[in-house]
Amino acid sequence: MIVLRNLCKTFDTSEGKIEVLKNINLKIKKGEIFGIIGLSGAGKSTLVRCINLLEKPASGEIIFDSMHMGDLSSKELLKVRQSMGMVFQSFNLLQQRTALRNVCYPLEIAWVPKDEARAKAIKLLELVGLSDKLNAYPSQLSGGQKQRVAIARALATEPKVLLCDEITSALDPNTTRSILELLQNINRTLGVTILIITHEMEVIDQICNRVAVIHEGKVVETGEVREVFLRPRSDTAKQLILPKGKEIRNMTGKRCLRIIFDGNSAFEPIISNMTLECRAVVNILYANTKSIDGKAYGEMLLQLPDDDVSIKRIFAYLDDKGIFYKEEELNV
């Protein structure tokens, strides 16, 4: 659906050129929810704006729905943009228009007849759960409601892809969850491909199928969300997945073990059984389990006893149970 090839972007500033994106290569498949995660200033927002050419890339190719975006005339570009919805962190609703007329806006732009546009906008506002707020102005809506209007607006022209730029960053955790549920529904029922930019692991965790980790303008890791969660390879991914890394460093004095549970074993009392059977005491430094794609996954970081024999027994026990584990450096 979207292919980015060797995409580079530079900004001219008073202190010379700054490379914001360096050789980005990504493939986003039709119908999936793809996440791009990175810390602030990693270039995520610039990247998503390059896809609909709100930012002109310095070099590289953007292929959307087998069209080369760079080859489009400015008229064609406007047409193509109508098939890409975009949702923003700060909602960006027209302040002087009601919710209904905000959703009508993209349809007006596409010269859809007024009555038809109105009927469609009403349906979309129903879809996002705001049928009682048709005539409310943005100033009368809460953050979550505004974002729902923005999503309805982005869907009005029946886009093939929805570009979401930090859409939950201005919302509280509960609202974030409900907005993400809405996106998941939209993805399932309308089959819209969704690209989500975020700095919050929870967002990726909750709805994405695949994720790209981006750091200082480079893609440092891509893969299935569960893969990246279970075995983060890049430092950025580790930093984002294990935000408590600093505390672990303070607490560990000796050898350390990361245990990774797959779908079945997370519900067995593995650690208790292990300590009983090996007669070795371990210290749980960090534990986190989550539900990904309906199955439970989790991991734990254990401080091992200062005794090689016990450690061997622990390893043997885990091997026996078929549990993935690995010894960690102390300075994770």
Place this chain on the structure above:
Amino acid sequence: MFDTGMLELLGKGILETLYMTVVSTALAYVFGLPLGVVLCITDKNGVFPIPAVNKLLGFIINFLRSVPFLILLVFILPFTRAIVGTTIGSTATIVPLVVAAFPFVARMVESSLKEVDGGVIEAAQSMGSSTFQIVYKVLIPEAKPSLIVGAAIAITTILGHSAMAGFVGGGGLGTIAVNYGYYRYQRDVMTVTVILLVIIVQVFQEIGMRIARLSDKRIK
């Protein structure tokens, strides 16, 4: 002192003043509004950046704005005569009023439009809006309250200028104040015209602010 003749004169003066002010403001917007839009969008951060055009227009506008009104009024007398056929009376005054006001209006419009949130414009662009659509569906409607406040300021400024034109036979309350209050030392006539001018300014300003407030959907 205030016989019917004087009252009639004052009545006529009020009407002439309103006529000059309203027509001049309308014409100033006919030229100033599009110019303000062009100034806003051709800015290097605008939706249709053409820095060269922007700089040139900016220079011309600053040039016109730096000429004091009374001097401009006299300076363009030949131009006024060419257009209206005379240089005396309220219709003739409309010409210098418009020439003086439209650059001012353009700057007011420009600053109102630049207040529109960049994010909203970006959203409109992401939906495939053309530059023209952004101007008339986003910039102008979103800036409407601010544009109306600007119009109230413009109309009161133009009213003040129209009174100044009284010194060269511009008609309206200004002429009455000059002819009776200044040349004939009738302080009472002078006082009445000043009070009338103040009332008109207050009414215009108040109406403008009220419409602006009512039209603004952000503060409800």
